[in-house]
Amino acid sequence: MRADARKNRDHLLSVAGTVIAEQGVEASLRDIARKAGVGLATLLRHFPTREALLEALLHTSFDELTARAGELETSGSPEDALVSWLRDCVAWTTEYRGVTVLMAAAIEDTESALHASCVTLRAAGTRLLTRAQDAGTARTDIDGTDLFALIAALAWLGDQPALAPRADHLFDVVASAILAK
Amino acid sequence: MRADARKNRDHLLSVAGTVIAEQGVEASLRDIARKAGVGLATLLRHFPTREALLEALLHTSFDELTARAGELETSGSPEDALVSWLRDCVAWTTEYRGVTVLMAAAIEDTESALHASCVTLRAAGTRLLTRAQDAGTARTDIDGTDLFALIAALAWLGDQPALAPRADHLFDVVASAILAK
DNA sequence: GAATATATGGACCACCGATCCGGATAGTCA
DNA sequence: TGACTATCCGGATCGGTGGTCCATATATTC
Secondary structure, rough: OOOHHHHHHHHHHHHHHHHHHOOOOOOOOHHHHHHOOOHHHHHHHOOOOHHHHHHHHHHHHHHHHHHHHHHOOOOOHHHHHHHHHHHHHHHHHHHOOOOHHHHHHHHOOOOOOOHHHHHHHHHHHHHHHHHHHHHOOOOOOHHHHHHHHHHHHHHHHHHOOHHHHHHHHHHHHHHHEEEEE | OOOHHHHHHHHHHHHHHHHHHHHHHOHHHHHHHHHHHHHHHHHHHOOHHHHHHHHHHHHHHHHHHHHHHHOOOOOOOOHHHHHHHHHHHHHHHHOOOOOHHHHHHHHHOOOOOOOHHHHHHHHHHHHHHHHHHHOOOOOOOHHHHHHHHHHHHHHHHHHHHHHHHHHHHHHHHHHHHHHOO
C-alpha cells in the first residue's frame, strides 16, 4: 500500500471511531468521509461496506472480549466466570449503538466482514457455558448460539433509549434463567 | 372527508398491509404509494409519518391482543394466562417484521402515533403479571415495563433471520425466568 | 527527470422521505 | 342544470443516503 493511502486509511479509521461513538453504527458514511477531509469514494475504496469499516474498527475489541473469556476459563467459579463475561459483552456493545443488529446478521452470513469475529466470540462463550454446564451450574438445554442470541437481545435492549433503564435488571433476570439447572 | 379521499385512504391501507407483510415495516413509502396507483404526497397526506400509517394498520391487532388479555384474566391459572398471552404477543410481531423497534421507541414517546396502543398493551400485560405475582407464581421484582421490554427483546430475536430459529426456545427460557418465584 | 502504477475525489446515479403548488374534482348552493 | 368553492391530487423539486466512474494528481520506480 502506498504511503498516502496508508495515512488516509488510518485517519479515516480514527475519525470513524469518533463519529460512530457519537452517532452509532448507522452514521452517514459520507459524513465520516467529510469529517476526515476525504471523498466518499476514498472511504468506500478502503472499506467497501459498512461492515468492513466496523470490522476494522471493532476487531481489537472482539479480541479483547475473546481474551477475557480465555482468562475467565481458568479462574473463579464457572458460573461467575460465565455471568461476568456475559456482562462484559453486553456492556461493550453500549459503546457502539446499533452494533447488535449487524452482529446478529453477521453470525450466519459468511460473506460479512464481521462474520469471523462473531463466530470467534460465540466459540469463546460456548467454552464458558460448557464449563458451567459440566459443573452443573448452568441449564443444559442451551448452547453457544442460544447464548449469543441472548447477549444480542440484551444488548439490543440497552440500545433502545426507552428500554435501556431496565437493561441491567433484565440482564439479571435472564442470567438467573441461564444459571437455573 | 370527501368520498374520493376516503377511497384512496382505504385502498392505501389495504396495499400497505400487503407490502408491509412482504417487506417489513421499513418498506419504501414511495413503493406503497406507487403500488396503490397514487402519488407519494397523497400517502403522506393521509398518514403524515410511517408510525401513523402503521398505527392505522395495526390498531385492530393491538385491540385484539388487549381483548385477549382481558379474556385470560379470568380463565385458567394466572401463570398459564400470562405465558399464553406473552406467546401471543411475540407470535403476533412475526407478522410485522421490524415493528418491535418502533414499539420500543413509541412506549416512551408521547408524540408517536403508536404510543397510546403500546401503553394500552403494557397495561394489559401488567394486569396479567400482577395476577400471577399475587398468586405467587411469578417473580415479584419485575413490572409491566420489564415485561414489555422482554416481549420486545424476544420479538426482536424472532425478527433476526439468523437468530429466529432459537426464538421459540429462548422464549421458554425467559418465560421460566419470569415464573421463577 | 521521465515513466508508470496507484490513489484520489468530484460528478454522477438511483433511491429515500418530505414539501410545494398548480391543476383536477367532488360537494354545494343558486 | 350550471357554477362556484373547498378539498384533494400528484408531478416536480429538495436535501439526504450508499454506490460507481473516470480524469486528474501523485508516490514510487527506473
